[in-house]
Amino acid sequence: MDNMVLIYFHLATAVASFCIGTYLLVRRKGSPAHRQLGKVYMLLMMVTAVSTLFIPAQVGPQVFYHFGYIHILSVVTLYTVPEAIFAIRKGDIKKHRNAMVILYVMALLVAGAFAFMPGRLLHTWFFV
Template identity: 55%
Template sequence: MVLMLLSATVTLFMQAKVGFSVLNHFGPVHILSLLVLYSVPSAYFAAQKGNIALHKKTMIGLYVGGLLIAGSFALMPGRLLHGWLFSES
């Protein structure tokens, strides 16, 4: 969980270079970073209080958001990972 929080915090300092941006810095992927910064502590405190159903929902949401949504953003044309995986040269 600490690594998820650290990664989400670091991404807030990275400038969006693909797609639209707000304030010449933030893009759609930054919304996911804010979601992680909210959801990880929520899931932790839900587990602490014994609310396993809420903890489970929150962790599934983080998993889907992290792999499917953020992964889709990372593979968009013009991104570094897209170039590495799908480069013609």
Template identity: 55%
Template sequence: MTYIQLAYLHLATVVPAFFLGTYILFIRKGTPKHKMLGKLYVSFMLATAFITLFMPAVVGPTILNHFGFIHLLSVLVFVTVPLAILAIRKGDVGAHKRHMLGMYVGALLIAGSLAMMLKDG
């Protein structure tokens, strides 16, 4: 798959994740709607993180001529999703909230901002 194809696939998962994540921030928590949208949101986030592993870093130092610092945000998603799920299953709403908010800020807002700043680069 070419870089352009991967970029479009990435956009097809990250844009819905951004809007879903933003919406979820403002709706009532713990409802069936919240749980269903949350599952969809983490599915988009995991797909996005997976896709980005195949996209080479285009700025900064790389490892194996492919991975860069931006890929750490993919790792953040792979670590945060299971932690958030485990937290809510244990009834630790606070930890669940921190994990989900951290993922939203780190993997969507920060990564998105960096990508926009560097796109013309």
């Protein structure tokens, strides 16, 4: 798959994840809508994380073929999503909530901030 197509796909899933994740964080928890949107959010986050594994690092050093430091956040996502699912299925709301906050902050806010660094696509769209 062409890298630009993959990058646009990743951007689309990340933006959708950000919108749904923000909504889920500010709305009432535990409702049927929360549970349904949460499933969509979790799936989008996993797809977003997996897609990054095929995108070469564009900024900073590359290790293990094409991975960069930004890919650490993909690993965080791939760990945190199942952890949150298992927690809520066991009724551990506190662990689920903590995992969801960590996921939102690390995988969407921090990674999103890195997307605007010089040399990255969003930086060229917004600042060049």
